[in-house]
Amino acid sequence: AQSVTQPDIHITVSEGASLELRCNYSYGATPYLFWYVQSPGQGLQLLLKYFSGDTLVQGIKGFEAEFKRSQSSFNLRKPSVHWSDAAEYFCAVALDSGGYQKVTFGTGTKLQVIP
Amino acid sequence: KAGVTQTPRYLIKTRGQQVTLSCSPISGHRSVSWYQQTPGQGLQFLFEYFSETQRNKGNFPGRFSGRQFSNSRSEMNVSTLELGDSALYLCASSLGWLAGAQETQYFGPGTRLLVL
Numbered sequence: 001a002q003s004v005t006q007p008d009i010h011i012t013v014s015e016g017a018s019l020e021l022r023c024n025y026s027y028g029a030t031p032y033l034f035w036y037v038q039s040p041g042q043g044l045q046l047l048l049k050y051f052s053g054d055t056l057v058q059g060i061k062g063f064e065a066e067f068k069r070s071q072s073s074f075n076l077r078k079p080s081v082h083w084s085d086a087a088e089y090f091c092a093v094a095l096d097s098g099g100y101q102k103v104t105f106g107t108g109t110k111l112q113v114i115p
Numbered sequence: 116k117a118g119v120t121q122t123p124r125y126l127i128k129t130r131g132q133q134v135t136l137s138c139s140p141i142s143g144h145r146s147v148s149w150y151q152q153t154p155g156q157g158l159q160f161l162f163e164y165f166s167e168t169q170r171n172k173g174n175f176p177g178r179f180s181g182r183q184f185s186n187s188r189s190e191m192n193v194s195t196l197e198l199g200d201s202a203l204y205l206c207a208s209s210l211g212w213l214a215g216a217q218e219t220q221y222f223g224p225g226t227r228l229l230v231l
Contacts, residue, residue, distance in 0.1 A: 036158075044150075044205055044222040090158055094171075101171040103160035 002027050004093050006106035013081050014114050021076040021109050023091030032094040032101070033074040035065055039087035050074065061085070086113040117141065119208050119223035127229045133194040136226045140187050140208030147189035148220065149181060153202040164189050165211060201230045
């Protein structure tokens with residue numbers, strides 16, 4: 001069965017520091033890969049996604065993610081975190097399964113930003 | 116341009132009842148996806164409708180069903196409600212979020228369902 005792992009339940013970073021949130025998946029084929037962010041004021045938003053091609057994907061709000069096939073990873077990065085980035089981040093994958101795209105979410109990483 | 120709207124925003128039902136939730140996508144969007152979020156199970160994908168056809172689906176029992184109308188509005192129905200169906204139900208609209216790298220999704224505020 002497909003699975004998505006976000007190993008960090010909670011991360012705290014200082015404002016202005018760099019950020020990397022980890023995401024690993026377990027599939028043989030290359031799935032579609034997504035990062036979402038959920039905050040109380042903004043609801044759920046799609047940050048970025050990878051379908052094919054360039055393995056470095058740019059998203060909204062200054063985020064980027066890099067797909068590494070050899071490591072089955074799709075880590076989310078931001079060079080300088082802002083206080084407004086405090087939220088919960090979800091990684092998701094979609095894989096062809098019997099004519100459908102099966103979508104699985106990770107358990108999420110809560111980001112706290114300190115001054 | 117109006118965003119994604121979901122009605123009702125809050126709902127209380129009892130076990131065994133059925134419920135219908137509605138999602139109105141952004142004008143021009145043909146894809147509507149539904150998600151369930153609970154503290155225990157996290158975010159789970161229910162299904163996606165595109166141009167009135169179910170295009171993708173998650174691992175939910177047949178009690179969960181949906182449909183999409185010609186104006187792209189979508190409804191989700193849950194029959195024979197169970198306590199575990201208490202959740203935040205989110206819908207998202209897009210031109211076709213799994214269609215290509217340039218397509219994005221826009222989420223509604225959700226419907227919070229409580230089953231007693």
